[in-house]
Amino acid sequence: MKRFLIFLPLCVAIVIGLAGWWGLNPDRDPNSIPSALIGQPVPDFDLPAIEGIGGLGLSTQDFGDGSGPILVNVFASWCVPCRAEHAVLTRMVREDNLALVGINYKDKPEAATAWLTELGNPYDRIGSDETGRAGVEWGISGVPETFVVDANGIIVFRFVGPITSDAALATLRKALAQAGADKS
Amino acid sequence: MIRLFIILIFMATSAAAVEPDEILSDPALEFRARDISANLRCVVCQNEPIDTSNSGVARDLRLLVRERLVAGDTDEQVYDYMVSRYGDYVLFNPPWKSTTYALWLAPFVIALLGGFCVIMVFRRSNVGPEGVATLTADEEDIFADVTKRNTDGTTL
Incomplete structure (x- = not known):
């Protein structure tokens, strides 16, 4: 028993050390929630286009046509980080030749139209989700959020928050590359 | 006086954020909705049930819970509906499975x-x-x- 007790301080130190190593890891975000939708097909939803902007709405049928990964961005004109993210997404669409669709979350059509007129519209399609119901189907907790849907219509990646940092952009690019590689 | 004060402190519960327009006319269904809402975590404020949260998503989810109940779902089906969208994370009472x-x-x-x-x-x-x-x-x-x-x- 006494011989065993000699190792007790060491064991305690190891436990505290491991807890600190896990808890103080800068890559660990205690607020992140695992998404239930990763690996699942795109949920059932059908959204009309934003009134006034024209263009096409967004629904489940727009995914899984086998043409390549699609980036789904949930945004709103009242969301300040979305404004910063908008420039990044616009550049990505231009440089990476990317399919980008939008879900306009809990926004007034006039406000969304004004926002897109001011900043430009990089989206191929935008679904207007005025009630936030489609947002619930996608399991979002706020805006902005971004999903990667692969060519088969399976959600493979989710990013909560604006894609403005280099690290965020790198993880998104990696997810897109992986989703594209799965197709071939 | 002090005793009364202490009793009142222990009787205090968090105020529900349910707004009058959300409340169902059927008291039995409303009771079930309150019960379910108290067990569902708000995904924005995280440590608050949707029953007491003032966030927009929490309100949406409260309305959704009531909508499902009115449509005739059992409590179990409502929980399953939420879990299929937000994962086990939304349950304050996590299920017994390998990850838990x-x-x-x-x-x-x-x-x-x-x-x-x-x-x-x-x-x-x-x-x-x-x-x-x-x-x-x-x-x-x-x-x-x-x-x-x-x-x-x-x-x-």
């Missing part, structure tokens, strides 16, 4: 370890005096010799 074994078993393991330590400590304090070894025959002789010499007044 540690969560459910940890308190019992810690209680067992603690109990084990307590038992060991008590056992040792009882064992104490009896555990001291008695002198051997040779040591008894030396001891008798020393005491004899001391009483004789001779020094070593």
Whole structure:
């Protein structure tokens, strides 16, 4: 028993050390929630286009046509980080030749139209989700959020928050590359 | 006065954020909705149930819970509906499955370890005096010799 007790301080130190190593890891975000939708097909939803902007709405049928990964961005004109993210997404669409669709979350059509007129519209399609119901189907907790849907219509990646940092952009690019590689 | 104050403190519960326009006309359904809402975590404020959260998503989810109940869902179906969109994370009462074994078993393991330590400590304090070894025959002789010499007044 006494011989065993000699190792007790060491064991305690190891436990505290491991807890600190896990808890103080800068890559660990205690607020992140695992998404239930990763690996699942795109949920059932059908959204009309934003009134006034024209263009096409967004629904489940727009995914899984086998043409390549699609980036789904949930945004709103009242969301300040979305404004910063908008420039990044616009550049990505231009440089990476990317399919980008939008879900306009809990926004007034006039406000969304004004926002897109001011900043430009990089989206191929935008679904207007005025009630936030489609947002619930996608399991979002706020805006902005971004999903990667692969060519088969399976959600493979989710990013909560604006894609403005280099690290965020790198993880998104990696997810897109992986989703594209799965197709071939 | 102080007693009343203490009683009032313990009676206090968090105020529900349910707004009048959300409340169902059927009291039985509303009761079930409140019950379910209290067990669903708000995904924005995270440590608050949707029943007391003022966030927009929480309101949407409260309305959705009521919508499902009116449509005739059982409580179980409503929970399943939420879990399929937001994961087990939305449940304040997580299910018993391989990823949550540690969560459910940890308190019992810690209680067992603690109990084990307590038992060991008590056992040792009882064992104490009896555990001291008695002198051997040779040591008894030396001891008798020393005491004899001391009483004789001779020094070593």
